Amino acid sequence: MRFLKISLAASIALGAFSTASFAQPLEEAIKGVDVSGFLRYRYTDDRYDNADHTQDNLGSSNARHQWRAQADFKTPTINNIALNLGIGYHNPSQNVNHGKGTNGLGGGLGAGKDSDFGVTQFYMTITPDSTATTIFLGKQRLGTPVTDALDDRATGILALNSDIPGLTLAAGAFDSWSLDDLGPTALGTEGSVDKPLYTIAAIYNTDTGIGNIGAQVWGFMVDDLVDTLIYSELSWKHSLLNANLQYGYASLSDDPTDLTYGLASDNDLLNLKVGANFKQDFGIPLDMKVGYVTNFQDGTTVAFDDEGNYSSVYAGQIWWETNAVGATIGLGQNLNGPRQTLRQEETDLSVFYGALKYGFLDDRLTIGLEGVYGKIEKTAKEAFATYAAGETTWKKKFTEITPTFAWQHNKNLRISGYYAILNTQNDLTPNRPDEDRNRARVEVKYSF
Numbered sequence: 001m002r003f004l005k006i007s008l009a010a011s012i013a014l015g016a017f018s019t020a021s022f023a024q025p026l027e028e029a030i031k032g033v034d035v036s037g038f039l040r041y042r043y044t045d046d047r048y049d050n051a052d053h054t055q056d057n058l059g060s061s062n063a064r065h066q067w068r069a070q071a072d073f074k075t076p077t078i079n080n081i082a083l084n085l086g087i088g089y090h091n092p093s094q095n096v097n098h099g100k101g102t103n104g105l106g107g108g109l110g111a112g113k114d115s116d117f118g119v120t121q122f123y124m125t126i127t128p129d130s131t132a133t134t135i136f137l138g139k140q141r142l143g144t145p146v147t148d149a150l151d152d153r154a155t156g157i158l159a160l161n162s163d164i165p166g167l168t169l170a171a172g173a174f175d176s177w178s179l180d181d182l183g184p185t186a187l188g189t190e191g192s193v194d195k196p197l198y199t200i201a202a203i204y205n206t207d208t209g210i211g212n213i214g215a216q217v218w219g220f221m222v223d224d225l226v227d228t229l230i231y232s233e234l235s236w237k238h239s240l241l242n243a244n245l246q247y248g249y250a251s252l253s254d255d256p257t258d259l260t261y262g263l264a265s266d267n268d269l270l271n272l273k274v275g276a277n278f279k280q281d282f283g284i285p286l287d288m289k290v291g292y293v294t295n296f297q298d299g300t301t302v303a304f305d306d307e308g309n310y311s312s313v314y315a316g317q318i319w320w321e322t323n324a325v326g327a328t329i330g331l332g333q334n335l336n337g338p339r340q341t342l343r344q345e346e347t348d349l350s351v352f353y354g355a356l357k358y359g360f361l362d363d364r365l366t367i368g369l370e371g372v373y374g375k376i377e378k379t380a381k382e383a384f385a386t387y388a389a390g391e392t393t394w395k396k397k398f399t400e401i402t403p404t405f406a407w408q409h410n411k412n413l414r415i416s417g418y419y420a421i422l423n424t425q426n427d428l429t430p431n432r433p434d435e436d437r438n439r440a441r442v443e444v445k446y447s448f
Helices: 008-015 020-030 309-313 331-336
Strands: 035-050 062-074 081-095 116-126 133-141 153-161 167-178 197-208 211-222 226-237 241-252 268-278 287-294 347-362 365-380 393-410 413-426 433-445
Touching: 081 133, 116 167, 153 197, 241 309, 268 309
Parallel strands: none
Antiparallel strands: 035 062, 035 433, 062 081, 081 116, 116 133, 133 153, 153 167, 167 197, 197 211, 211 226, 226 241, 241 268, 268 287, 287 347, 347 365, 365 393, 393 413, 413 433
16 A cells, blocks of 8 residues: 655645634645555345254345545654554444345344544654664554454554564564454453553565565464464465465463453464466466365464454455354454354364466456365364253364456556355254355455
């Protein structure tokens, strides 16, 4: 996302809304300020058949409009200090439902009241002259591999150092933070967490004769919630071939007084992906990848939010976030979700995925197809109430087929969408119908 200088004409236009006596100070105040952001609209339609493997159960089928606007302002650096302000509007869901409400009406907000509007970030950037170090101090986006860099935020300090060529060292401490997937019933209100979060990281990247090699290791700890969370990644990219290996491990707090006590304490996830891009070497606008996801510990809760680096690598749009599959990796979703891996059971996950994308019209139009086939099995290590009498296993198979498209109208405007078809088969209980979850989404995004 590039930054734009506010022009003098724009400054005067903004100043025209104030009185004449304040016009000049306003122009001076915003001179040299960099602005970046986006405007985004989404239409999403979820359809369920035989939800929870119950015949003719439509579940929570719905359609919704979503609007979002984000503007980030950065002042010029003066005496090694710059200030950053983010302002956002987010309407996370205005349901339409198309007559699916219990009373025969839509039951959703439709074009009703607005939702969230306010300051999304407000922090100071400090860049000392004597070292290649950047310090971020204040309310900022939590842009780590295991969080959602757009929606998750934290208040505290983060320091990055790049004095060693190719290597970036990071350390951060935050006294409060938030996850957009946490509801008010989990930790405080509005997804806010008042448990201190600490992180350290090492990130390496270098170009070699055989391609670009990257590696990163992150460590996290949250008082009374997460004893240890480690994210590691090794990547290689050549003009034709590329590969990526991710491994995460998390040890959740096992103290009976903590919220994570009911979840499996030992969690991990392995994701291996190989791909090829035929554009540079052969002039063919074809990109493809295949991969495999599995785990070795009891659970798969290896991230704070499931919108982190894992989901950006593997294929499919909805299998990794739906309760129908039960393979959610985010702590926020697990604290609120109905199908977590509990401390009395263990999960075995095996997922194969692949994706193809082909570009037309100088890659302005991209058509793709993503496919996923997986199995998940949860086994009780001891008797407890979640399982029916005599039942020791919860087992499912699932497939997702998702066609995608993207149209880059110009350097600012992009229109994209997909139609995800997820089928889940209950392998344990006979005569239970398959559950089908389909999602259609269209997104229009203008970036500046």
